[in-house]
Amino acid sequence: MFLSYAIKLSKRWKIILFTLCALILLGHLWILAYPRPSLISNHNPNSLPPMDKVNKEENVITQIEEELPTPEKKSILFGFGGFLSKLPKLQYDFGPEPIEFTEFREKRREAIKKSFIHGWKGYKTYALGHDELRPLSNKPKNPFGGWGATMIDSLSTMLIMELTDEFLSVIPRLHKINFKVDEEISVFESTIRYLGGFLSAYELSDRKHDILLQKANKLAQELLPAFDTPSGLPHHLWNPLKNKPNNDETLIAEVGTIQLEFMMLSQLTGNPIYGQKAQAITDYLDNMGYEHGLYIQGLFPTVINVQRGHFKDAISTFGAMGDSAFEYFLKEYLLMNGAVPQYGQMYIRSIKNMKKYMLRQVPGYDLLMLPPFDTQYKTHRDAMDHLTCFVPGMLAMGSKTFNEPEDMEIAKGLLETCVYMYRITSTGLSPESWVISNTESYNPLTFNKTKNDLAKLRDWWYEDNKTVINQTYTSQEENKSGYVIDYELPLVRERPRSLYFGDKRYMLRPETIESLFILYRMTGDQKYQEYGWEIYKAIEKWCKTKSAYAAIRNVDVNLTANNTNIEFNQIDSMESFLFAETFKYLYLLFSPPEIVSLDKFIFNTEAHPFVRKQWNWSRILKGEGE
Ligand SMILES: *[C@@H]1O[C@H](CO)[C@@H](O)[C@H](O)[C@H]1NC(C)=O
Ligand SMILES: *[C@@H]1O[C@H](CO)[C@@H](O)[C@H](O)[C@H]1NC(C)=O
Ligand SMILES: *[C@@H]1O[C@H](CO)[C@@H](O)[C@H](O)[C@H]1NC(C)=O
Ligand SMILES: *[C@@H]1O[C@H](CO)[C@@H](O)[C@H](O)[C@H]1NC(C)=O
Ligand SMILES: *[C@@H]1O[C@H](CO)[C@@H](O)[C@H](O)[C@H]1NC(C)=O
Numbered sequence: 001m002f003l004s005y006a007i008k009l010s011k012r013w014k015i016i017l018f019t020l021c022a023l024i025l026l027g028h029l030w031i032l033a034y035p036r037p038s039l040i041s042n043h044n045p046n047s048l049p050p051m052d053k054v055n056k057e058e059n060v061i062t063q064i065e066e067e068l069p070t071p072e073k074k075s076i077l078f079g080f081g082g083f084l085s086k087l088p089k090l091q092y093d094f095g096p097e098p099i100e101f102t103e104f105r106e107k108r109r110e111a112i113k114k115s116f117i118h119g120w121k122g123y124k125t126y127a128l129g130h131d132e133l134r135p136l137s138n139k140p141k142n143p144f145g146g147w148g149a150t151m152i153d154s155l156s157t158m159l160i161m162e163l164t165d166e167f168l169s170v171i172p173r174l175h176k177i178n179f180k181v182d183e184e185i186s187v188f189e190s191t192i193r194y195l196g197g198f199l200s201a202y203e204l205s206d207r208k209h210d211i212l213l214q215k216a217n218k219l220a221q222e223l224l225p226a227f228d229t230p231s232g233l234p235h236h237l238w239n240p241l242k243n244k245p246n247n248d249e250t251l252i253a254e255v256g257t258i259q260l261e262f263m264m265l266s267q268l269t270g271n272p273i274y275g276q277k278a279q280a281i282t283d284y285l286d287n288m289g290y291e292h293g294l295y296i297q298g299l300f301p302t303v304i305n306v307q308r309g310h311f312k313d314a315i316s317t318f319g320a321m322g323d324s325a326f327e328y329f330l331k332e333y334l335l336m337n338g339a340v341p342q343y344g345q346m347y348i349r350s351i352k353n354m355k356k357y358m359l360r361q362v363p364g365y366d367l368l369m370l371p372p373f374d375t376q377y378k379t380h381r382d383a384m385d386h387l388t389c390f391v392p393g394m395l396a397m398g399s400k401t402f403n404e405p406e407d408m409e410i411a412k413g414l415l416e417t418c419v420y421m422y423r424i425t426s427t428g429l430s431p432e433s434w435v436i437s438n439t440e441s442y443n444p445l446t447f448n449k450t451k452n453d454l455a456k457l458r459d460w461w462y463e464d465n466k467t468v469i470n471q472t473y474t475s476q477e478e479n480k481s482g483y484v485i486d487y488e489l490p491l492v493r494e495r496p497r498s499l500y501f502g503d504k505r506y507m508l509r510p511e512t513i514e515s516l517f518i519l520y521r522m523t524g525d526q527k528y529q530e531y532g533w534e535i536y537k538a539i540e541k542w543c544k545t546k547s548a549y550a551a552i553r554n555v556d557v558n559l560t561a562n563n564t565n566i567e568f569n570q571i572d573s574m575e576s577f578l579f580a581e582t583f584k585y586l587y588l589l590f591s592p593p594e595i596v597s598l599d600k601f602i603f604n605t606e607a608h609p610f611v612r613k614q615w616n617w618s619r620i621l622k623g624e625g626e
């Protein structure tokens with residue numbers, strides 16, 4: 001761009017320009033040769049005074065400054081990616097931030113970091129090396145093989161929060177992990193939490209700790225036999241010691257959510273076997289049809305038999321048991337910067353039919369519902385679960401990637417629903433699931449309109465749909481990047497009459513915060529930060545325990561009756577995704593946009609970031625390396 005302009009300029013201007021460039025270059029060289037720490041740390045928002053109480057090293061600031069004499073040495077976390085690919089940029093172009101707002105935002109970010117440290121300290125004190133800490137009884141719990149799920153899931157977050165000492169303190173413990181246990185291991189959970197955790201930490205720590213890659217490789221070796229089925233679809237539960245499965249049934253989410261990690265492992269080790277397994281599953285899913293129990297293209301049902309390779313039911317869902325399979329089609333496409341069109345096509349097919357069949361609206365409200373759908377009888381259910389709340393983030397990224405502005409509007413509508421479920425309860429936390437029965441099929445022409453609105457609009461909404469759709473969507477130019485310190489969110493509207501909560505627990509889940517983070521980074525709309533802050537405050541109030549954080553029993557507890565009984569409402573459970581995802585997405589929601597940018601990283605479904613690159617996938621599958 002710059003060069004092509006220069007060519008058109010007259011000779012005199014060229015000389016002036018040349019002189020200017022030379023001066024700028026000299027200036028840069030000067031800075032490179034004589035770095036001024038104060039100058040550089042201004043551009044390094046992570047170097048603010050650390051409130052890291054666990055961290056005993058006092059000289060963190062100077063240390064960072066010394067390590068950053070040149071831009072090349074800047075941490076891998078920074079930057080906006082290369083844009084070498086043809087894919088559109090995802091992140092919003094944030095304008096310069098006023099200094100008062102920076103201080104305001106950084107305070108929030110530090111508070112979130114302190115919360116992470118509080119939880120980590122509890123785990124470290126009472127349960128280090130175990131999968132989880134029980135946050136009320138302070139006893140350990142081992143649902144994931146006992147390999148230290150919380151410890152591994154925390155690594156990438158520690159690197160992002162610059163808790164380097166804590167990160168380094170975990171590294172020696174990795175040698176002790178023995179994957180060959182006589183236990184039924186979930187292939188899916190092991191992949192997203194452990195494999196994803198190792199690989200992301202390996203990349204984020206600049207590939208300096210080989211043990212991380214070795215452990216990933218070792219774990220994947222233990223899991224590989226689970227893939228030896230006629231369909232190539234892996235078993236759900238696998239015993240690494242006895243080398244046998246539990247049964248032949250698995251879920252679409254479990255076979256469709258190992259691809260990113262297995263691809264990354266082949267990319268990093270040069271061993272093609274993992275990528276081949278992942279690609280075989282993708283090809284299998286891509287080629288399924290009616291004869292496999294697939295009634296609608298792209299809307300995969302839930303339960304699948306790995307021996308026969310057929311679906312056992314017809315219910316398709318973007319919530320529990322289906323969710324991340326759809327997420328991964330898009331993320332595989334983005335991870336490789338669009339190198340393999342197949343993944344993008346599979347994503348588009350699923351989303352097209354999701355919009356056509358599954359999406360529902362609540363009359364008179366700006367709420368959208370995405371409940372499970374029976375693809376055989378074409379009937380919908382009324383319930384939606386919190387796990388579904390990753391969908392807004394996915395749709396928003398897909399919307400930019402494939403130029404589908406409507407998907408961004410749907411993302412916003414769905415996210416309003418997810419946030420609504422937090423804001424409408426007495427604790428400010430969302431239930432696990434909710435039901436709204438008076439919904440109708442999504443129709444962009446009538447969405448968010450009352451009967452009154454519709455009466456007024458009657459004249460045009462039967463006209464050519466395309467014209468109207470264009471009117472609806474072009475008005476939504478994203479332009480909200482405000483830096484308002486006393487931002488006021490609108491009051492929450494009264495409950496739709498048919499709303500009730502199915503499962504009233506809040507399990508410390510991240511999905512809504514994940515979507516808030518992505519929508520914030522993509523639209524610049526400060527509203528999403530404010531929603532996230534409300535949620536964070538509710539977590540602090542209701543979930544915090546003496547040693548860590550706890551899930552809660554009833555998000556809609558009667559405050560008059562049980563006002564002070566916070567502990568009674570807590571459950572003795574803290575899943576590792578609190579550290580991997582919930583705190584990480586909150587922290588990033590309040591971080592400068594050049595830290596872990598969506599244009600440079602793709603998050604696995606456990607929020608472990610992988611660097612996006614241009615891949616030569618066929619080379620990697622052939623074992624010819626990167
Ligand atoms: C829904 O309609 C209200 C009132 O017209 C408007 O303020 C709001 O932004 C709309 N919400 C969405 C998601 O379109
Ligand atoms: C407009 O959309 C509605 C609902 O999606 C459909 O029933 C109707 O046939 C469409 N009208 C035209 C003119 O395409
Ligand atoms: C509506 O938008 C689409 C895509 O942006 C464009 O191809 C089409 O011509 C537009 N239609 C009208 C009537 O403006
Ligand atoms: C963006 O916002 C500014 C200030 O509110 C306004 O002046 C400008 O016209 C807006 N741009 C667009 C494209 O809406
Ligand atoms: C209040 O707490 C008691 C136990 O202390 C519980 O049994 C009861 O269901 C709670 N009431 C409400 C309205 O949540």
Ligand SMILES: *[C@@H]1O[C@H](CO)[C@@H](O)[C@H](O)[C@H]1NC(C)=O
Pocket residue numbers: 558559560561
């Ligand atoms: C909450 O508890 C108070 C006191 O026990 C009771 O008067 C009130 O009706 C309860 N509210 C609801 C919504 O159940």
Ligand SMILES: *[C@@H]1O[C@H](CO)[C@@H](O)[C@H](O)[C@H]1NC(C)=O
Pocket residue numbers: 616617618619622624
């Ligand atoms: C990918 O690598 C293969 C060799 O395995 C080569 O033939 C092909 O040209 C490469 N593709 C691209 C796009 O570089």
